Amino acid sequence: MTQEELSMDTVIRQRIKGLRLAKGWSLDSLAARCFLSPSTLSRIETGHRRIALDQLVPLAKALGTTLDQLVEPTSDEDVVIRPEPEHQPGLTTWLLSREHSANGTTVAKMRITQERSVKDIGLSVHPGREWFTVLSGTVSLVLGERTILVHPGQAAEFSTMVPHRIGVHEGPVEILTIFDHGGERAHMHHDHASD
Structure with missing residues (x-):
């Protein structure tokens, strides 16, 4: 042996x-x-x-x-992940989990700035749930007809069947987010397809 x-x-x-x-x-x-x-x-x-x-x-x-x-x-x-930032106008994403994770979730850190305009991202709808916590700045979370401000140290969890958008309120924000498989496909691959 x-x-x-x-x-x-x-x-x-x-x-x-x-x-x-x-x-x-x-x-x-x-x-x-x-x-x-x-x-x-x-x-x-x-x-x-x-x-x-x-x-x-x-x-x-x-x-x-x-x-x-x-x-x-x-x-x-198998332990250490060395994320490389992926840039789009107004959005930088660091993938913090391995692709094709066993539990079907994707973990990412995102930095969103005012450069990412509302007309560019629109409202998203897809099966599943999404969760994020705010590391810095204040997130403007649009859920259907509501706009909810989520401050540093707070977290949000919601059904992604509700039309939604994560944006900024008066300055850049950094969030840590967890997507299920549907969210990962809608937010990560959809955004990347426009590169």
């Missing part, structure tokens, strides 16, 4: 034990759920027994995860 395989083997064992403990289960409890003996499970967790694929599948299922998540490789590249 190579050093990399040993390291991954250790990570898998730690994940199994960590998930078991997070659920508050004893070795006996998990063993009963995945049809292994408590002694076998103990030897797997401590590294005194090699893990077989036919043991990983029931373990993953019993722990409420997938086999892919249980054996997912780890590296610093």
